[in-house]
Amino acid sequence: MLISLYMDPRTNPYAPGAGTIPPQLAGRSEIIEKAAIALDRCKSGLASRGLLLVGLRGVGKTVLLTKISQETEARDFVVVSIETPENRSLPALLIPALRTAILKLDKIAIAGDMGKRALRVLGGFVSAMKVKYHDIEFGIDLGSESGSADSGNLDEDLVALLMEIGRVAKAKKTALVLFVDEIQYIKEEQFAALIMALHKCTQNQLPVMLIGAGLPQLVGQAGRAKSYAERLFEYPQIGPLTKNSAHDALFAPAARLGVTFAEKAFEDIFRQTKGYPYFLQEWGKHSWQCAKKSPIDEADVKAATDLAISDLDASFFRVRFDRLTPGEKKYLRAMAELDAEPRRSGDIAELLEKEVQSVAPVRASLITKGMIYSPSHGENGFTVPLFDDYIKRIMPSLD
């Protein structure tokens, strides 16, 4: 019996937003378990591969990474989390995170002074990298350990540094786990250095593992950076939720508050959102707001749809769109005109009445900015689901 006659906006459980923890993390238990197995194997010195979660925007990579990192930390691993904004160097991001990691390792009261030494090695790394990367804002003097990780060559120094920390982790019977979000923004040669350092740790059975997430272009970037990357990582595809999981994502949070959805209302939400987590949260939130009582019905969802779309237009879609040049916007608009995947570069150029080569720089910059990716040579996809509809809404005509 459903007794809830009034749906309190204060208790609306749905949580649309980049990186916002959902009220129910639906459909991801398999991958969470996979990560736990890989991590335990790594800690025990057994062969295991890091994970790079790959998927479009809004599928829930960040919240999954957060969930896995929280569980990992609770199981006595040493965890560092890094988000890579565009245009920051990898050393600038790694240095403070690795310092925290070493301090955590140092607190584990076995194996003597190894942590102190690792801090000095990091100190040498900081000084060497500051010469080359001018965005390093790290003022703490950690000393140095002459000849370790201080050559100024990122490849060599990162290998030395991660191996040093790996040795400490091994002696302390734990593992160092790097969680890195938005990996596609790491510059290729810096990513190559990181992959190589992880590779050396693996070869030497040192417990250091990367669990990362990024847009689909990440797979190609890793392969180009180091050909052996494919043996070092698994690339689980994170996609829209299945119907069952989408059902769980919507119904479970409501049920805790005595609210449910009419099945037809759910069908409608699933059809419109295609199971994409971000959209499910948005539709859930607005359906709740529009409903007067439980069960939330089709009319509520209908009213919610316009609100959900206009919220998405004002935030999820727009944040990225605003940063584009007019030429880039035009390219995306032409791409949206082709409604079937894969969208071929040649067809896009034709719509723009240009040569493929002359629009190639625009395409390249859209890939760098994380707006589109290339599923295979000469093909293009949007990194944001339903972006084609959005762009047609705001740019109704091609010119």
Ligand SMILES: Nc1ncnc2c1ncn2[C@@H]1O[C@H](COP(=O)(O)OP(=O)(O)O)[C@@H](O)[C@H]1O
């Ligand atoms: N498994 C899930 N079940 C329900 N909602 C989810 C799930 N994963 C993510 N979400 C919701 O989707 C939105 C986007 O999640 P986020 O992790 O930022 O995606 P991404 O990092 O892939 O762009 C957030 O509002 C989050 O609460």
Ligand SMILES: [Mg+2]
């Ligand atoms: Mg994210």
